[in-house]
Structure formats: C-alpha cells, structure tokens
Amino acid sequence: MPRKTKEQIESENKENEVKKATVKKASTNKKTAKSKEEKPVKKETKSTTKKTTTAKKKSATSATSKKESTKKTVAKKTATKKASSSTKTSAKKTTKKSTTRKTTARKKSVKKQVKIEPVEYYDLPYRYNQTVVKVLAQTPTTLFIYWDISDNDRKKYEEEFGEDFFQNSKPVLIVYNDTLGYKFEVEINDFANSWYLHVADSKCDYRIELGRRPIVKNEKLKNDYIYVATSNEMESPNDRILFNKEQKMVYYKNVKTGAVTEKPINTLSFITNMGKIYDIYDLYKEMYQNEDVKEIYDLKNPSSHPSS
C-alpha cells in the first residue's frame, strides 16, 4: 500500500469526515463525489476483517459486499431526503422574511431566494492516524481489542528496523492477566484492526500489548520482539456466584449515618436456615423447581427500544 504524507492523510481525513455541498453541487458532481467517498469505505471494510481466535474464519468477501451495499443505500437515501426537505424549508424561510421585511430592497430578497440550504453528508473517518490499543469486555471471557499505528510511528519503526519492517514482521497481541499473573501471546495479522479474544478467567484484570515479531531477521532487525503499544487496563465481568469466598463476617453500612457494622455470618437467621451462605443458588432451584435455572438467567430480555 503506497503511504501518504501526514498532511495528505490529515486533509483526506478531514475531507472524508465532512462532506458539505449545495444541492446544485450535489447533483452535478454526484458521480465524482460518490467515487471519492467509496474509497475509504472499501479500505475500511477490507481492514476491518474480524476474527475470533477460536472461531472459524468467516467469509470475509460476503461481509464486505454486504457492508458496502448498505452504506451506499444509506448515502443515496439521505441525499434524496435531504435534498427534497431542504428546498422546502428554504422556500418557507424566504416567504417569511419577505413579509416581515417590507422595506428591504428587492434585490436583497431575490438573493435570499437563491440561497440553498446545505446538504449534509458524512462518512466515518477511515482512521484517526494515532497509535492506540483499546480493550473492552464483550462477555466475562471474550475481550474485544482494536488498535492502530500512526504514520509517524510507522516511519520511526521503518527508520529503526528497516524499510521492510512491516513486511518482515508480524503483529502479535500479548494478553496480560494481572490478577492471576500470567500472560499469553496471540498472533494476529495486518489485515485486521480489531480482534475478539477468548480468555479463560472471568473477573480478572487484563491489559493487552500490541507488538511485532520478526519473520526474517537482518542487520537492522535483530530483536526477538518489538513493543508497539499497551491498552487500557480493564476487569472482565464476573460470571458466577462466588461460592468459594471464605467470609466469616458480613459488613453492613448504614447509608444514612455512614456507620459500618459487622455481623458474624453464623448469627444471621437466613444463614442458619439455609445452612451456609452460598446456598442462594439452591434457594433459586428450590423456588423454581420446574424451571431450568440456567435458562432463567439466559432470558432474552428485550432492550429498551420500540423497534425491537
């Protein structure tokens, strides 16, 4: 992929982020505008090929074509909708103004009539040209990671490790579990800019490091590993009742006074009745004898939206 200067990229980004044209321009330059916009769309879909380490590869081509086609229709719809509506509003405005401003010269009001409301069209920026790694928890054991390396940093690596550094090395993610104190490495590829990763342990602090491993070593590229960036640190959610906690006291806070009190677990009537603290799950089983408790948790709760 030919690389561009920082300025070129910046200006291209700005351009892609914001497309403003008058109705007239939009109609006459439709073709050129369209072909310009398609470029980043294609790039984006190509590079966002998603993978899950355990999941099998999905057909990337079908996903790409689907994405592209939806984007195109959105753009078309918007353009037509906005075009029709904007003419309506501008017409209304001029009539209002001409009635209130009786004394203004005719020339002026004619000028106003010609003024056409802007048509807005935006596409998401292809990239932000920053070196970044971010991690989010999709589930207690699935992490979502995305990343990018800025052009400046790319240049630095090429200066230090040779022009073909990115061809001669492959990207890896190192997953640090800081709660249990272990790490492991996952090989990724340069066509992706995000990844879903399965981890074994829920309720743990994770952080992800993006780095590169040389495929071919040479005079400039002697290291076994080159560090690129580290993500935010995050805790994955818990996914079970914490049966195995050894807790002798239960702490209470009086939310009015702030006073904290403690009670030994074995003095609580609930516990006496239930035998031990972590039988809540059994309580549910008892209460919902005819139900599969697991299924109750998996209830597909509709979210808060009318179109669901």
Add this chain to the structure above:
Amino acid sequence: MQEKKGYVSFVLHAHLPFIHHPESDDYLEESWLYEAISETYLPLLRNFKKLEDEGVDFRLTMSITPPLLSMLDNKLLQRKYIKYLKRQIELSGKEIKRTAGDERLNKLSHYYYDRYSDDLRLFKDVFNCNIIQGFKHFQDIGKLEIITCGATHGYFPILYVNEKTVRAQIAVGVQTYEKYFGRKPRGIWLPECGYIPEADKYLREFGIQYIITESHGILYADPTPIYGTFAPIVSPQGVVAFGRDIESSKQVWSSIDGYPGDFNYREFYRDIGYDADYDYIKPYIAHDGVRVPTGIKYYRITGKTEFKDYYNLQWAKDSAEKQAGHFLDCRTAQINHLASFMDKPPIILCPYDAELYGHWWYEGPYWLYILFKKIYYDDCNFKLITPSEYIDKYPDIQVATPCRSSWGANGYSEVWLNQTNDYVHRHLHVAGDRMCELATLYPNAKGLKKKALNQCARELLLAQSSDWLFIITNGTMVDYAKKRIKDHIGRFTKLYYQIKDDKIDEDFLKDINKKDCLFPDIDYNIYG
C-alpha cells in the same frame, strides 16, 4: 388482615432516543414518540389518575430519560404529535364508515375514534401539550418516584475507557432531571442496566443514591449478598443497588408463557396498515408508500394460528384481571417463603421497559391499574414501595460490589458490542477524547466558540446513545441508526476542526443546533 411481610417495587423505564427532524416530515422514526405517547404514556397517566381519584394508595418508580424529556418538551414535536392525532382521528372516523356493516369491527372503530379523540383532549386541554407535568404531578403527591438516566442512554461499559465521558452522561442526566422536576433525583436507571464500579464515584458526586441492576448484578456481586436480589446491597463507594427479581420478570417478559401472550390480548402484528386496501390506506402509511402499522388493530392473539379472531375489549380486560390476581398470588407466596429466611422484609424488584406497557402489551397499563387496586384492597402480605422508601426504612445495607452486568441478552455487553456494530466504538472513544481535549484547551470560551463547544458536547452525547448500537444488532431500521452515528460523529468532527482552526462556520452551527437541540443549558466544561 395479614401482616405485611415484604414489599414489591415496580420500576418502569421510559426511554426513546432523541429523534427530531425539523428538516423533514419523512422520518418514520419520529412516530416512535407519538405511538409511545398514545399507547404508553397517556394510558399510564390515565390509570394513575383513576387510582388517585379512587383513593388507592400506590407506589411506582419511573425513569424518564433525558432524551425523552427533551422530546416531550419540544414544541415542534408537540405540534407534530397533534398532527399525528388528527390523522389518527380522521382515519378512525373513516374506519367507522368502512366497518358499518360489521358490528364487532364497528365497535372497535368507535373505540379507536374515542380513544384518539380523548388523547387529543388530554394532551391539549389537560396537559397543555406537555405531559411531563402529568408525571410530575404524581411525583409531587408521593405516588410516583421519578428517577433519571444517562444523558443520552450511553452504555457505560463501552464508554468508560474515558471515564470523563461517563461522568458527563451522569452529570447531564442529573441536570436535565433537575430542570424538569425541580429537585435532585435519588436514583438512576443505568442505561441498559450497564453497571461498572468505575461509575460509582461519579454517581455519588452527583448525589445519586441508588441504581437498578440486572439480577446477576447482585447475585454475582463480591462478596455474595446474603439475601440475593431480595435486599439491596451498597457498593464500597456508597451506591445502593437493587436487583431485578427473576421470577416476576419471567412472568411478564417471557415471550412463551409471559402475560402479554394471552390469547385474548390485542395482536400487535395485525394492523390495518398492512391489511387494508392499499389506495384507501395510502395517506396513512409511509410517505414513500411502504405499508407500516397505523396503530389501528382489530385482532386478538387468538392462538398459534394465522387465522385471527376479532379483538374483544371485555375479554381482554377479563384476562388482565385474572393475570393481576395470579401475579398477586405469586408475590404473596414468594414473600411468605422469603420472609421466613430473612431478618428484614424482602423487596421484590420488578423493572420493565415502560413501553412494554401499552405499546407492546396493549393491556399492560390496565393490568397495572387492576394489580395496584388489588394490592391496596385485597388482604395480601405485602405493600408497594419505591427503592428510596425502602432505603429510608432499612438503611442498614450489606456492603458488596455489584457485578459488571447489563440487562441485554446473556447479561453482559454482547448486544452493544458485536461484529455488526463494533466498528463504531473507536469513533465514540476518539470523539470522547477529543471533547475532553477541547474542554481542556478552551476552558473559558465565550461567544461563538462557546456555542460551538457546547454543540460538540451535544453531538458527542447523541452519538453515544446505546440505541444505535442496539438497532444495528437487532437488524431493523439499521440504515437510520448508522446514519445517526455518522451524522453525529461527522458534525462533531467538523466542529472539532473548526474550533481548533478558529474558523467556525456560523451557519453550519446554527443548522445543526436547530436539529440537535436537546440540552440547551449544557456546559462543555463537564468534560474538562
């Protein structure tokens, strides 16, 4: 008279994303608001009023989200709603004539005509076009507790990589609440019940006392709460969390054996928008001629069959009353069982989407009315309560950190973070970072720059609505949701560069300020 051994607490979450298109009448999505007013919000208010008039002491908690409040308070949308009602009245008037030969159908046509006419009367004459006052009234007389929500329903577990953006969602949520209700909210409905411990300090900073979580938010808490979801817990930072009761949720939500599936209830998917002759119905469907629901529905669920019977208003009421009785009996048994294990009265928390009541489950508001009456008059072992009242009565609460969780499918973040919508997150994060950058760069901006910075904050908040991600996952109206993300990120980014380059386009700013006009009093310094 039975001794009161426990409490039941209903929480209805009323939310719609901010949809406001002064530039066009063609956006079908605007009708979500009109449908929700006619099918959920006004029916709820009608039933609350009936309870008040009948002297029934009831308690209910509702979150009314800031975007919904902003839309209900919006003059243009109020006018458009009246226009919508007039069209509905016109259509049901035509239906009265069209169905003259069929007594059962004709009765239903009259019902719709009367109902929409009454909506118009209530909306214009009683509420003066602003139903927020209607809800406020019930809060003021102590029957309803209104709580707030994140500013635009931004999903915290995704936003929190930049905590300032979570703080801003909370801050604006609280400010909007204060503006409309003249006091501070005691509770918050976390958008999508998305809980992260990192938000606790900000919740406390803005005076929030309690949150609502999904069941496993409590059950998987650390340490394990000794009373499960039947008593709240308090986080180390001091936020009280109430968890959704599993059993009562299932009774209402379940698509298989939940109450809304009763055969006598109104069938949601049969609508004259689909059924009526095309030329006849054309003026009342989408502008581009696509058939869409009109709200006039003549059939009942009938059973697992394509051949639907006509809806019968009385039968539907009978079913609602029977089910209210069933719900009451179940809670009585549940509380009897639980009270013997606990050293304080259990609380059964029943949170639902408000729009389930009326919009999806047409008879839901009536069911609620009957249930509240039964609880008040029948000899049952529990009372209705709001979370605030429970906290005030029983302030000694077990300390535990709730589990990171949401109320979406499978309980975590899959609905708002999956392969259909994960391309969005980096844009939300960058825009969040850029907003903080702007607030740090220009802490004392004035005039046009200040206006532009405030508009940036609005655009960022609107881009963060969890609704867009949800709609993309859900697969309906996807184009609209994607466009909204592009529009808000696009407008934000354009302004961001204009501010930094000191070349603010005033016309552009005016234009987007007219469209994205919520939170008129926002102060971008919340990102500083």
